[in-house]
Amino acid sequence: MRFLTEFRRSDLAAPLIARIAARSRTAVNFMEFCGGHTVTIFRYGIRQVVPETLTMRSGPGCPVCVTANEDLDRAIALAHVPGVILATFGDMLKVPGSRSSLQAAKAEGADVRVVYSTLDALDIARKHPDRPVVFLGIGFETTAPTVAASILEAQETGVSNYSVLSLHKLSPPAIRALLDAGETAIDGIIAPGHVSTITGSRAWDFVARDDGIPCVVTGFEPLDVLQAIDRLVAMVEAGEARVEIAYRRAVQPEGNPVALRMMDEVFEPAPAAWRGMGMIPGSGLRLREAFGEFDARTRFPVDPGPTVEPEGCLCGDVLRAVKTPHDCPLFATACTPETPVGPCMVSAEGSCSTYYAYARDHDR
């Protein structure tokens, strides 16, 4: 397939791997922010082929994983409001909240529907004009514009029974918080490719400018990730820190201005609770007052109940890269993809789920 298989060619990967090994002298830690990158790194055995000098750490870039229990509980409570149809991406269904999950709510009779796109949720609202349809807005900057677009379309076409529970998160404030906390050594960052398609690589300028850490935006094929590592090693060895793009076919420095404008029209930054990281100022998106009628939070004031964190689950520490899934006593014992205790085991791009699939008994 165009733009995919060419970037998986092993005959091009081998020389790149050799070049990384030949150039890397300094022992450093590189973090891939995005869970999608973690999957690529494990699926293609990239941790096994990079030199011992490089330690790869997986970051918090999994929207399902970072969703706080209190927010999950609110979504589950919302699903139980009589008449409500709760539409969500499939990833959210099995995520355990304090006492239940959306899947359990569905089994108990709540009308929870899995959709592929916000436009499908809008279609459900058009088909059921007598029932409120709430879309569970989860995701980073990649997804938020698609949710903004659905709200604008609902407004333009007069779909008044559609609303959104926005749990969207912004990625740069999370990286800022990780760097400020200083718990994890980070000498280079692989920045998320599809988030940057929207935000542009400029969103990461602060990493190089304020922290002197090199940063490379890249895509999700193995050659993309290897190129990012190659560039990070080159900058580390030269003592330089810049933000570079190794995914030029999809990312420009200025991002997608149309999507950014739409996101800004509908949403404004707000404090948000992240699993493992607590409240981070300006890291969430709430609906602007002008779009209040589409805000499920004010339209359906529900009591999410007291928040209970899953006992023994290290998901929060794993998200901050201070622990790996192997440090968790529940990993692959009490917590498996079939019986997940924490969200990092549920999402296909959660670190625990990726380790379970590709590195159940080793770290590389």
Place this chain on the structure above:
Amino acid sequence: MCLAVPARVKTIEGTTAQVEIGGVTRPVSLRLTPHAKVGDYVIVHTGFAINVLDEAEGAETLRLFDEIARVAEEEEKGEEA
């Protein structure tokens, strides 16, 4: 969650395009990429084209990889000689 795949635009009607992904045709919203044209490759995330792929940049990246491979091969030959 941020999964997105490249797809070729076959037809456009209003703000909706029919795109081809691995032999399957499906509708995709162009609301975030109103400048997309028939024949363009777009990157699709949850039913929306979130950007138009730059074919020239894609080819340039591959050329760069070829160059790295060529240099490595020459160095290897040089060492053997």
